[in-house]
Amino acid sequence: MPVKVSMTVNGKPVSAEVEERTLLVNFIREHLRLTGTHVGCDTAQCGACTIEMNGDAVKACNMLAMQAEGAKITTIEGIAAADGTLHPMQEAFREHHALQCGFCTPGMVISAIDLVRRHPNPSEEVVRAELDGNFCRCTGYHNIVKAILDAAPKVAAMR
Amino acid sequence: MASMNIIGTSVKRTEDYRFLTGGGQYTDDVAPHHATYAVFVRSPHAHAKIKGIKTDKAAKARGVHAVYTGDDIAKAGINGLPCGWLITDVNGQPMKEPPYPVLAQGKVRHVGERVAVVIADTLHEARDAAELVEVDYEVLPAVVNGAEARKKGAPVLHEIAPDNTCYVWAIGDKAKVDDVFKSAAHTTKLEFVNNRLIPNAIEPRAAIGNYSRAEDAYTLHVASQNPHVERLLMTAFVMGLPEHKVHVIAPDVGGGFGSKIYLYGEDVVVTWASKQINRPVKWTADRVESFSSDAHGRDHVTTAELALDKDGKFLAMRVHTTANVGAYLSTFASCVPTILYATLLAGQYTTPVIYCEVTAVFTNTTPVDAYRGAGRPEATYVVERLVETAAREMKIDPAEIRRRNFIKEFPYQTPVALLYDTGNYNATLDAATKLGDVAGYAKRKEQSKARGKLRGIGYSCYIEACGIAPSSVAGSLGARAGLYEAGEVRVHPTGKVTVFTGSHSHGQGHETTFAQVVASRLGIPMDDVHIVHGDTSKILFGMGTYGSRSIAVGGTAIVKAVDKVIAKGKKIAAHLMEAAENDVEFSDGIFRVTGTDKQVPFGQVALTAYVPHNYPHDKLEPGLNENAFYDPSNFTFPAGSYVCEVEVDPDTGKTSIESFVAVDDFGKIINPMIVEGQVQGGLTQGIGQALMEGCRYDSASGQLLTGTLTDYCLPRAEDVPHFKIDTRETPCTHNPLGVKGCGEAGAIGAPAALMNAITDAIGVRDLAMPATAETVWRAIAMKKAA
CATH class of the missing domain: 3.10.20.30 (Beta-grasp domain)
Incomplete structure (x- = not known):
């Protein structure tokens, strides 16, 4: 039906x-x-x-x-602004080369924004623990973690 | 004018915007009008006879267009999937090549093998109907382990290989090696398994076949690393279709790691079926299908021995490996445990004689083929575990024993066929020991001990052979394809440039790196260069992306094409400036007459080529479009040193990576940011192999026990450390960019470094990968008990 x-x-x-x-x-x-x-x-x-x-x-x-x-x-x-300007989290992913094939990226970006909403000033340890629901097979997470740590204050400031 | 040279610069990636905003176009995102959906019925058994298949209920189900089985494929005259590399065995006989059917013919040989396909209007309808296909199986005994498969009385998979042996292959002088071992001051012997891995690209495989009656032509969208090879194999060997009537598009591809190199049966079926039902046919794997049907990696059982003199100088190496190739020969399966493995056993060392014998065996498991590193991780593991163990036995510092044996003069001919053109192994090891603060290790070990933890350190000095070539040599070793790459540089009338490359990018960032190369060479802004890949109707030809070959082979093909553009541009410029061609030089985007102030910019030359009013028509054709094929004269040899420090909790067996240092020599680097990203990803896959990932089959039933993401452990963010990465540059001597390739290094070098560190920490000689907490805990307990 x-x-x-x-x-x-x-x-x-x-x-x-x-x-x-x-x-x-x-x-x-x-x-x-x-x-x-x-x-x-x-x-x-x-x-x-x-x-x-x-x-x-x-x-x-x-x-x-x-x-x-x-x-x-x-x-x-x-997620990006109506004029196409990237959200600070997207921009940080680009800046830090936090994506390679791009397949996990949309989910990763949305999880990252949610992570910062819950932890406005996260430590590296918190970021790594909080990403446990998102697999990336390309980047080894290194640059994803860097991007999220870098974007966190900017994203937190948007609220 | 400022130099446009942006080689060596961490330019941000061109492709990122679309990926970050949901604008990527992966195969499953493609939605042809009136598409139908295919669902494959797969074998639940590891080994069984198919006594019959009833498809009538499924065929009558709602929305169903067709149900096909192996019989339909056979009647259509579709051949099995070919293997692209012929290995000749020690007796001079060709390897055994059993048919690899697109849909099972009479028998199934691994869990997940394709048995039938159901095609319906919606995915739900196709899934429902697939449940109605009744396959009558007579279950046969199964064998999943390579060594077991060779034993007398083992279940036989293929009639043409009654001992389940595909080939026994060897390299090196056995008699000489055996002699050295008899008189050596010290010998070290290890027996180990290089664990089977399941690649798990996050984008599942997918394919959409679309036949057009109007044009009598096919389009295949497919998640592939090499669309031209896919088309060639499919048209010429499997389906007998005219190659020029099949258009293969590999759009954005969500990771490959080797698993998307191969021609798979699903791709053939959707292409063929789209003509039968005159509708597009779309198939996307679910994750469970990926686990049982994507080609797996590794799976070696090895006995390895090293002979040394009293000072720790390597005298000889002897290696026997049983390689489990799975139920069928996948596209490049045969060359991985031979040509890409045994030839790397010299490592970075001057070991004068080496003998390696490889037995490739069929088992009731998913076919095994190249997975990130492909043979080279297995070789590195052999060499670096042996070297580290020998050092411990002889009480020589593990870094020191390596230094005593490093190759220092180049070119260097190894005893296992390769000719290393260049390298500087001390440079990377020195840098790695410094970056890893090896000097402070003893103190850190004490601190760990005070906390009740066991600390260990491990090295791995790997070498790899990349940019596989030249074609003539590969051909003499059994390759059934060339190993060149193609590139085309199309200069438009406005001076903007479109570059077509046969390399495929599925995360590597070619759209950025290749544009950097072209922009730098032509002296134009990078924004003026657009890179096109992954489409057989746009790109003249291509061998695709694997073996870290893109920049070294694909990049060089593009450079050659650019140089032809510059050469023609000089002729045009000479005409415009009324100068002799030999007096024209080109740099930073300007053609100049040497020693004068006469000059014309690249853009003006481009416009002149397309608006040839004032043009040397007697000597030159209009237009500015060049292509090139590049067939390298040798492999490239990236190498590096990894130092890993771990801390093991003796109560739980849990390993924590405290420090991971990687210093690689990739030759000239175009984009350091992208290269570092490749290393980080490779290291993580190597760490996955060492600590977490291990494919398991039930030995009695042949069931895949690690068939989902809950059973097969992929590394998460928490499982890997913050890496310390650096590079050294010893340019490759035989390509114009001096590049070597970087895609696989991390996965090649990491496992040995980790296992050397863990065995050091807990004081055992060897340990099986993956070194899970349980494995480590048991090893500690056994040691205590003993």
């Missing part, structure tokens, strides 16, 4: 008829064609599908689209 789902994604109200079993990540990728949110493992381990929902970083492969009814969602496409 198709069901109707409605939510706000990157500031725009969206609604669609989907199969009940449609995962939130597939709704975002296939129905909305916002393909920056990636599927790396479909078992909630790799974190490539991380989005922001009602202010929290969540893994969009691990919930149904129906469960996001009425939610306010931000995907990686909604």
Whole structure:
């Protein structure tokens, strides 16, 4: 049975008829064609599908689209400013070469922003521990950690 | 005018903006109109006869367009997947090459093997219908271990290899080596396993076949490291399609590490099926499929011996390795444990004689092929574990024993076929011991001891052979392909430049590094250069990206094309300035007549080439577009020294990496930031192999026990330290950039450094990888008990 789902994604109200079993990540990728949110493992381990929902970083492969009814969602496409200026976290990733193939990057950036929201002044230890829900196979995390530490004060100042 | 030379500069990456904003286009992001979805039915058994397959229920299910099995593939005349490297065994016979079917034919030989495919309107429908395919299996005994597979009475995988042996191959003078061992003052012997790894690029493999009746042509989007090779193998060897009617696009690719080099059956099936149903067919692996169907890496069982004189000088090395190649020969499987392994056993040392024998064995496991480092990590592990162990046995400082044996004069011909062109091994070891403050180690060890912790230090001085070539030599060693690279430099009328490269970038940053090279050579802004890769209809040809070859081979091809552009530009400039061509020089984007103030900028020459009103038509064609193929005269030989310090908690066995120093010599470096990133990533994969990652099969059933991310342990941010990285530059002598390649070094050098450090810390001779807390704890307990 198709069901109707409605939510706000990157500031725009969206609604669609989907199969009940449609995962939130597939709704975002296939129905909305916002393909920056990636599927790396479909078992909630790799974190490539991380989005922001009602202010929290969540893994969009691990919930149904129906469960996001009425939610306010931000995907990686909604992180930079409307004129394309990068968010300070994105800018720090670029500055510190914190991405290589780019596949984990959208989820990593959203987790990093969430991390700084919860820990406005994190230590390296905290950053490494808090990244346990996001795999990166390219960078060895070294530069991701550097980028987050560098961006933290700037991101914290945005609130 | 300021120099435009930006070689050696950490330019920020051109590709980052799209990746950071969700604008990357990976294969699964491509959505052709009217696409259908493929789901593969895979073998749940390691070894079984297929007695029958019932597809009727699945075929009638909602949304289903087609269900195909191995029979359909056979009827269509589609061949098996070819192996790209012929190894000749010790008896002069070619290796055993059993058919590697696209969909299983009569038998399955590993868990996860493709048995059938279901194609439906939606992914959900295809998944539902795949559940309805009934395969009647007669389960057979399975064997997963290489040594077990060679024993009498072991289950036989392929009729043509009744002893499950693909080949026995050897290099070196056995009699001479055996003689040296008889009289050596000291010998060191180790037996170990180089653990099987599962690559786990975060982007799963994906492929979309799309046949156009209107054009009678195919387009294949595929997550591949080498689209041209994929097309060549698929058209010429597997499907018999006209090569020019198949367009392969490898768009943004989310990491490869080797696993996306190969031609896989899924790619063939979606391409073929798209014509059968006249709709695009899309397939994306889920993670469990990736675990059981992406080619694995490593899996060696080795006995290694080193003979030394009384002063610790290496006299000979003898190595016997059983390499588990899995159930079938993947695209480059055969050359990894031979050509890319045994030839590296000299390491950085003057060992005068070496003998290595490799037995490649079929087992009921996923095929094994090149994974980051490919043969060279296994060789480094052999050499560096032996050297460290010998040093301990002879009570010689491990750095000192290395220094006594370093090759210091170049070029150096090793006893295992390679000719090292250049190197400076003392320089990297000196730098690493300094950066790692080895002088202060004893004090830190005391401090650890005071805290109840065991501290250890380990070295690894690796060498690798990159930029595999030349084609003629590779061919004589069995390669069935050339190993050159192609590049094209298209100068537009406005002086802007598009560069087409046969190398593929899937994280390496070619769009930045290659643009730096071209901009520097042409003396134009980097923004005026655009790099195109990964598309067979745009790029003339390509051998792809693997073996750290992109800058050394692909980059050189581009340089050659740029130099042809400059050469033609000089002719045009000479005409414009009414000068002799030999009097024209080019630098910083300006053509000048030597000794005069006459000059024309690059842009004007470009415009003249396309608006040739005042042009030497009698001597030159219009246009400014050049291509080049580059076939190197030798490998490149990056090398380096790694020093690792660990602290082990004797109560839990947990290892903490206190310091990891890597000093690499990659020759000339184009973009230090990108190079450091490659090292950090490689080190982490090497640390993963040493401490965490290990593929396990159940020995009785052949089931893959580490088939998900909960069972197979990938390194997380918390598992790796903040690295200390530095470089030394000894330029490669035989390519114009002096570059060597850097992509695999970390993964090659790290495992031995770590295992040397852990064995030092807990005072044992050897320890199996991955050295998990349990493994280390048990080793400590056993030592206490003994």
